[in-house]
Amino acid sequence: MAASVVIAPSILASDFARLGEEVRAIEAAGADWVHVDVMDGHFVPNITIGPDVVKALRPHSKLPFDVHLMIAPADPYIEAFVNAGADYVSVHPEAGPHLNRTLKQIRKLGAKAGVVFNPSTDPSVIQWMMDEIDLILVMSINPGFGGQTFMHSQLRKIEALRRMIDAEGRDIPLEVDGGVTPDTAPLCIAAGATALVAGTAVFRGGAEMYAANIAALRG
Numbered sequence: 001m002a003a004s005v006v007i008a009p010s011i012l013a014s015d016f017a018r019l020g021e022e023v024r025a026i027e028a029a030g031a032d033w034v035h036v037d038v039m040d041g042h043f044v045p046n047i048t049i050g051p052d053v054v055k056a057l058r059p060h061s062k063l064p065f066d067v068h069l070m071i072a073p074a075d076p077y078i079e080a081f082v083n084a085g086a087d088y089v090s091v092h093p094e095a096g097p098h099l100n101r102t103l104k105q106i107r108k109l110g111a112k113a114g115v116v117f118n119p120s121t122d123p124s125v126i127q128w129m130m131d132e133i134d135l136i137l138v139m140s141i142n143p144g145f146g147g148q149t150f151m152h153s154q155l156r157k158i159e160a161l162r163r164m165i166d167a168e169g170r171d172i173p174l175e176v177d178g179g180v181t182p183d184t185a186p187l188c189i190a191a192g193a194t195a196l197v198a199g200t201a202v203f204r205g206g207a208e209m210y211a212a213n214i215a216a217l218r219g
């Protein structure tokens, strides 16, 4: 199971002055997806990347772009991110009044639809709409910044979501984001995660370390 876990480096921890090069380097180092953290200074207390940056990065990698929207509202910007090359677009339920409508909009635009759980968000928010979901992302930190400490309380939630996915016989990736390191990755995988986002743990040490850093997360 550990061998097949998806590793999605978060470019939030990369050198923003050399983003294209950084994305090429993580692909060469064995990354599976590219995790893009979009923040608006409103839904979370930080501002990062917009659709034009995603568009500029698209020619640098063949990997799926896993775009994590930490913006409110999200709906008016989904089309721009899909057109820019996002493969997965994930939204927080708290970002808008109609999660189901938002997920349908993402799929209609041709991308895969993800739901992100803040540490306080209950799994039941997706209970009646598993049909509309292509990715589940569990935050193991409060969103907004890289380099935070993993919240072990979220392991029980990962287990609960794994049970929900399995009970319906679905093949929805279950991704964890925040404080994922070689120490916490095995806990996530044991709880049922199939994809891991990691910023600090992938990008530390410079490009010559990326392959070893990614391998260490696979366990």
Ligand code: DX5
Pocket (backbone or CB within 6 Å): 010, 012, 013, 035, 037, 068, 141, 142, 143, 144, 145, 146, 147, 148, 177, 178, 179, 180, 197, 198, 199, 200, 201
């Ligand atoms: C935080 C982001 C994360 C972050 C993870 O809001 O969603 O993707 O970059 O960073 P690390 O791996 O450093 O905790």
Ligand code: ZN
Pocket (backbone or CB within 6 Å): 010, 035, 036, 037, 068, 177, 197
């Ligand atoms: Zn993220």
